[in-house]
Amino acid sequence: MAIDEAVARAVGEGRVPSTLRFYGWREPTVSLGYLQRSSGAVDRAACGRLGVAIVRRPTGGRAVLHARELTYSAAVPMDGPWGGLAVEESFSRMGQALVAGLRRLGVVATIGEGNADRSASPRTDVCFQMRRVPAILVSGRKLVGSAQRRWGKVLLQHGSLLLEFDAAMHQAVFPAWPRTDPTGKVTWLAAHLDRMPPRGAVEAALVTGWSEMTGAACTPGTLLPEERRAAAALVRARYGDPVWTFQR
Numbered sequence: 001m002a003i004d005e006a007v008a009r010a011v012g013e014g015r016v017p018s019t020l021r022f023y024g025w026r027e028p029t030v031s032l033g034y035l036q037r038s039s040g041a042v043d044r045a046a047c048g049r050l051g052v053a054i055v056r057r058p059t060g061g062r063a064v065l066h067a068r069e070l071t072y073s074a075a076v077p078m079d080g081p082w083g084g085l086a087v088e089e090s091f092s093r094m095g096q097a098l099v100a101g102l103r104r105l106g107v108v109a110t111i112g113e114g115n116a117d118r119s120a121s122p123r124t125d126v127c128f129q130m131r132r133v134p135a136i137l138v139s140g141r142k143l144v145g146s147a148q149r150r151w152g153k154v155l156l157q158h159g160s161l162l163l164e165f166d167a168a169m170h171q172a173v174f175p176a177w178p179r180t181d182p183t184g185k186v187t188w189l190a191a192h193l194d195r196m197p198p199r200g201a202v203e204a205a206l207v208t209g210w211s212e213m214t215g216a217a218c219t220p221g222t223l224l225p226e227e228r229r230a231a232a233a234l235v236r237a238r239y240g241d242p243v244w245t246f247q248r
Contacts, residue, residue, distance in 0.1 A: 001031070001055050001056070001057055001058060001239050002231040002232070002234035002235045002238070002239040002240075003021075003223065003227070003228075003231040004021070004058060004073045004075070004156060004158065005058040005156070005231070005234055006227045006228075006230035006231040006234060007019050007021065007073070007075050007223070007227055008058070008073075008075040008151070008154045008156040009151070009154065009230065010224070010226070010227055010230070011075040011076065011077055011154050012075075012077060012078070012151055012152070012153035012154030013153065014077065015224075015226070016224065016227070018074075018075060018076045018077065018216065019073075019074070019075045019221075020072065020073075020074050020207065020210055020218060021072065021073045021074075021075075022070060022071070022072050022203045022206070023070075023071050024066075024069075024070065024071065024199070025066045025067070025071070027051060027052070027053055028050070028051065028052045028053070028065065028066065028067035028169065029052060029053040029054065029055060029065075029066045029067075030042050030047065030052060030053070030054045030055070030063055030064065030065050030066070030173055031054075031055050031056070031057045031063065031064050031066060031158075032054065032055070032056045032057065032063050032245070033056075033057060033059065033060045033061040033062055033063065033127075033147060034056065034057055034058055034059055034060050034149060035060055035248065036056075036060075036061075036062060036063065036125070036248065037248045038054075038056075038245070038246045038248055040125060040175060040176075041062070041063045041125035041126075041174075041175075041176075042054060042063055042125075042173055042174060042175075043172065043173055043174070043175055046172045046173050047173050050169065050172060050173065052065070052067075052169075052173055054245060054246075055239065055245060056239070056244065056245045057147065057158060058149055058156060059147040059148055059149040059156055059157065059158045060147045060148060060149055061127055061145070061146070061147025061148075061158075062125055062126055062127040062129075062130065062147075063125055063126055063127060063174065064126075064127045064145060064160050065169065065170055065173060065174070066160060067166060067169060068162070068163050068164035068165065068166060068188075069160050069161055069162050069163050069164075070160070070161045070163060070199065070202060070203070071158065071159070071160055071161075072158070072159045072161070072206065073156065073157065073158050073159075074094060074156070074157045074210075075154055075155070075156050075157075076154070076155050077153060077154055077155075078150065078152070078153050078154055078155055079153060082155055087148065087150075088133055090148070090155060090157075091133050091134035091146065091148065091157075092111060092133065092134075093213065093214070094134070094146070094157055094159075095111040095133070095134050095136055095146070096111070096213045097206075097209045097210040097212070097213040097214060098136050098144055098159070098161075098206065098209060099111065099136060099209070100208075100209030100210075100212050100213050101205045101206035101207070101208060101209025101210065102136070102143075102205070102206075102209070103209070104205040104208055104209060105189070105193065105197065105201075105202065105205045106192075106193065107138060107143075107189065107192045107193070108138065109136050109137060109138050109143060109144075110136070110137050110138075111133060111134070111135070111136060111137070112131045112132050112133050112134070112135035112136070112137055112142075113132065113133065125174070125175075125176050126170075126174050126176050126177060127145040127147070127160070129176065129177070129178075129185055130142075130145075131185060134146040134147075134148070134159075138187050138192060139187070141183075141184075141185060141186055141187035142185055142186050142187065143161065143162060143186075143187050143188065143189065144159055144160065144161045144162075145159060145160050146158060146159035146160075147159070161189065161202070161206075162186065162187070162188035162189065163188060163189050163190060163196070163199075163202070164188050164189075164190050165183065165186060165187075165188040165191075167182040167183055170182065189202070
């Protein structure tokens with residue numbers, strides 16, 4: 001999370017180009033939205049028993065369990081074409097890129113509608129129980145959840161693509177997860193493919209979709225030393241501090 005914020009700030013300051021990043025997690029981890037209240041959103045005792053870590057994201061939205069999934073982050077400057085887009089428009093544009101990438105894997109996906117999910121309470125604490133924009137859906141079930149935050153000069157968007165799904169773990173860590181029909185609103189990539197491709201192939205398809213829909217060529221890169229230093233400072237100041245994680 002600290003790396004994503006450090007990269008976003010560097011993009012906003014013009015020190016690095018727009019950055020699309022993919023990663024997984026060393027251990028199952030719940031990420032809370034930046035403004036989300038932690039109380040009631042996640043069962044901390046269950047997380048402790050199951051070895052599930054808890055962090056707070058720099059982006060908004062609701063809680064996500066990062067396990068058997070692929071996380072992406074996209075940081076783009078607000079002084080170019082992205083700056084003229086409303087929040088829903090920017091969600092839609094990035095969603096179109098995800099849909100194009102999934103199509104390359106043979107998965108036909110759509111972007112959730114603004115008022116499509118009347119059955120889910122707007123107060124739900126769990127991202128994958130909401131199917132409105134910016135959700136990416138397959139046959140009406142959520143495959144990708146995303147969240148966004150804008151600082152003055154940069155837009156940062158996070159997202160989680162479910163590769164597989166562990167219903168029991170979701171029920172254990174999220175008090176609000178349905179106890180009956182736990183998969184009713186979600187789906188996962190392996191459910192739509194005859195053979196699950198390597199993670200690198202999934203990333204490559206999403207990169208191609210991003211390039212197709214945004215017109216921006218993607219060049220592989222690594223974190224700069226100053227980005228690593230900034231991330232380490234953010235861990236010390238915020239992300240490594242449980243008091244900060246559970247302050248809300």
